[in-house]
Amino acid sequence: QVQLVESGGGLVQAGGSLRLSCAxxxxxxxxxxxxxxxxxxxxxxxxxxxLTSGGSTGYADSVKGRFAISRDNAxxxxxxxxxxLIPEDxxxxxxxxxxxxxxxxxxxxxxxxx
Numbered sequence: 376q377v378q379l380v381e382s383g384g385g386l387v388q389a390g391g392s393l394r395l396s397c398a399x400x401x402x403x404x405x406x407x408x409x410x411x412x413x414x415x416x417x418x419x420x421x422x423x424x425x426l427t428s429g430g431s432t433g434y435a436d437s438v439k440g441r442f443a444i445s446r447d448n449a450x451x452x453x454x455x456x457x458x459x460l461i462p463e464d465x466x467x468x469x470x471x472x473x474x475x476x477x478x479x480x481x482x483x484x485x486x487x488x489x
Contacts, residue, residue, distance in 0.1 A: 377401040377478040381470050384483030387460055391487070395455040397470030397480055405474035409453045411444060413466035413485075420469070424455060437463070460487045 383395040395411070407428045414420040424444040425433045432444055443456040453470060465487050470480040 377403055377406065377472055377476075379470050379472060379478055379480035381468070381480040381483040384468060384485045386486045386488065389461055389487055389489050391460050392456070392458045393460065393485060395457070395468055395470075395483060395485075397453045397455075397472075399451045399453070399472060403451055403472070405476075406472045408471075408473045409444070409446060410471040410473075411453075411455045412469045412471060413464075414469070414482075415463075415466040418466075423468070426453065457485070460485075462487045462489045 378400045380398045381395060383393060385393060387393055408425060410425040411423045412420050413423050421435065423435050423438055424442055426444045426446060434442060441459045446453045465485060467482040467484050469482045472478050
């Protein structure tokens with residue numbers, strides 16, 4: 376089992392930045408993919424960024440050039456650095472890790488005011 380705890384969400388003005396953290400505990404040796412999703416009110420959950428155990432990254436077109444996913448292996452933590460935030464980035468952000476199984480965090484609210 377893997378437990379994920381997200382933090383770092385909050386209220387920020389457009390143009391600002393936030394860094395989300397996803398701390399993992401448990402049997403993390405099996406993890407091969409780390410992802411951030413988001414879900415805005417009335418919309419489907421969408422993939423924002425992903426990171427493989429080999430270090431490859433991918434981003435949704437809507438966040439490319441503004442968001443960056445990274446990890447700190449020593450802290451078993453994955454980050455999502457979000458810059459140049461816009462109101463359309465407002466959503467609940469979820470961390471997901473997968474390997475033999477898929478695990479989700481509880482979500483953290485990000486609100487961007489105009």
